Amino acid sequence: MSRTPDLIKLEPALPWLSEQGSAGFVQALGLDRLLLQPAAGSRDGAHLTAITVRLNEGPTFTLHGACTPTAADWVFVVEAQDQPRLLDMIGQLRKDQHIEICRNKDVEASDRFTGFSRLHFIPEALPRMDESALDLNREFLGRTFSAPLLITGMTGGISKGTEINRRLAQAAARMNIPMGVGSQRIALDNPEYAPIFKVKPHAPGLFLIGNIGMSQLTGADALEICQRAVEMIDADALAIHFNLVQELVQVEGDRRFSGLLHGLERICKHLPVPVIAKEVGCGMAPDTVRRLKQMGFSAVDIGGKGGTSWSHIEGLRSRSALSQDLGAGFRDWGIPTAYSLAVVHKAFPELPLIATGGVRDGITVAKAVALGARLVGIGLPLLRAALESEEAPLALLESLRQGLKVTLMATGAARLDDLSQRLVLGHPFEREFEAIVRA
Ligand SMILES: Cc1cc2nc3c(=O)[nH]c(=O)nc-3n(C[C@H](O)[C@H](O)[C@H](O)COP(=O)(O)O)c2cc1C
CATH class of the missing domain: 2.40.10 (Thrombin, subunit H)
Structure with missing residues (x-):
């Protein structure tokens, strides 16, 4: 049957x-x-x-x-x-549907577990410096940014994409942090949609990261597709997103990936801008990153589990029980963001890492930095802010930056690199406390 x-x-x-x-x-x-x-x-x-x-x-x-x-x-x-x-x-x-679902439904991992909640900072009650002396500057792929934050690549859809991307780009430029666009596939297939992604004229000085999915890069034209994506928006880097579970749950998703690996190596070798490998919510394991590094990727967004769940979103789009069940079953699939970040950073301490996936406040940004993230990516909350108003994205970014500043001051860290010394597993002095009480 x-x-x-x-x-x-x-x-x-x-x-x-x-x-x-x-x-x-x-x-x-x-x-x-x-x-x-x-x-x-x-x-x-x-x-x-x-x-x-x-x-x-x-x-x-x-x-x-x-x-x-x-x-x-x-x-x-x-x-x-x-x-x-x-x-x-x-x-x-599809893109408009994604926006509507992300705006109206609970689309995150059901347990929200990113691993960051297992970590805490040891506070320092005795301040030694002025807040104005804090150094939040961060170098990434040859540019210096004013905070270790990234507006991660998100599709804005056709109907609202131009407005969403412009709002996000202006906020990124104002704060001097980088921004990624969502998948440019739609504009590569239909050039009339290219203006959705061309945000640089609205945001002078913006460091802009292009975006294309691995599914588009399995053929002989993979390098040419990437070149066109970069040229389209005058990108400073290109992110290739690896969204396997999303494709497998999505009704119309791609199922054929042979040919991908060969193309990736050529892209990294010949593209005139750095190439970033980007997961979208399931995390990266160290052996995967080893291969990506060998292929020539310049940076990795470990895109861990705990925030926006693409299998769940695709399940919500579907009308059939099969895809709905798959989406629900894989909603919490993957390596929690903090765990993926920690193990990949330990294996490749020199590789620039971006930590995205469920980061929602400044303390968590600080935890990700302490675990080795060069940049910390934020998606869903910024998309919702951009849908809300012209000013909301910048206000949200300011609150993340302020939360990071307070964390630095409250741990006695003058620089981002000092944060790792104050991060502990569990609550501060938990083990010492247990030892004393048990004795
Ligand atoms: C509405 C929306 C659209 C997205 N579109 C893309 C995309 O086109 N390409 C991509 O690499 N990631 C895309 N993402 C994934 C984000 O870049 C990010 O990895 C993910 O949302 C996890 O971060 P978060 O938990 O802060 O949302 C999208 C996310 C959202 C919320």
């Missing part, structure tokens, strides 16, 4: 209409079909051979196929030659 094809739910549903005058909403879609809800009074669906769907304030897609009305809805199966267009439509829609 063949199983029901995986379908992506559309919330809100998209309007469709046909030349014959029928109309309604698309409730769900898959790689070869759409589930249509006809408007009251629509003509018999069995005669439907072409429909036009309009994306949220975006382009329209006309798809040919055959329709089977059922008691619940009309199943419109798209003919083979239009299926690539349907896939393109899903790709353009």
Whole structure:
């Protein structure tokens, strides 16, 4: 028995209409079909051979196929030659769906466990210096930034992407910290979307990190794709994201990766800017990083578990029990951010590391720095801030920086590199306390 094809739910549903005058909403879609809800009074669906769907304030897609009305809805199966267009439509829609889900739902690891909660700083009650003497400056890939913070690469979608990226870029430039954009795939496939990512004119001096997924880099054109991504936005570095579990849970995700490793080495060798390997929420193990280093990656974002969970988000997008169960099952999959950071830094102390994944306050930024992070990446809270207002991203970054400053002062650390001496497992003096009480 063949199983029901995986379908992506559309919330809100998209309007469709046909030349014959029928109309309604698309409730769900898959790689070869759409589930249509006809408007009251629509003509018999069995005669439907072409429909036009309009994306949220975006382009329209006309798809040919055959329709089977059922008691619940009309199943419109798209003919083979239009299926690539349907896939393109899903790709353009996906980013907007991600934004809406991230804005409205609980999308983080269910236990929120990043490992940082197991660590605490030993306070220093006796201050020796002025707050103004603190040095938060951080060098990364040849540039000096005013704090060890990074606005990590996030898709802004088609409808809101331009505004989100501009707001984030202006905040990053104002604070003098680097920023990544989300996957540029959509603009590589459809050049009319390139302006979404071109933020440098709005943010003078910004250090901008381009972004492309590993799935796009399995073919012979991998290097050319990366070159185009860099040129498109005048990027200062390129992040290649490794999002295996997301692809495997995503209904329309990629499943073919042979050819990837060869391409990566060429990219690192020939691209004119540094290349960063970036996980997106499952963490990196030291043996993976060893291979990435051998391939020539200049830095690694260990992208650990505990924050935004992409398997969970893809499960939420899906209408089928299979993907929903997979998404829920893998929601907490991966190496907690702090653990991944610590073991990778121990194995490769010279490699510049970015710690992203569930970092939500200045004390945690300080803990990540103490464990060896050059930069600490923040995603979801900044996306929500950018959706909220023009000023909110900078206000959030300021509060993270202020939290970091207070941590430095309150531990007696004058510089970021001093923080590691004051970090302990468990609560300060826990072991000593236990020994005394047990004796
Ligand atoms: C809405 C949204 C879109 C994202 N899109 C991308 C992307 O296109 N490319 C990428 O490498 N990472 C992407 N990420 C992952 C983030 O860069 C980051 O690794 C992840 O969200 C974990 O950080 P957080 O827990 O602070 O959100 C996205 C994250 C969010 C929230």
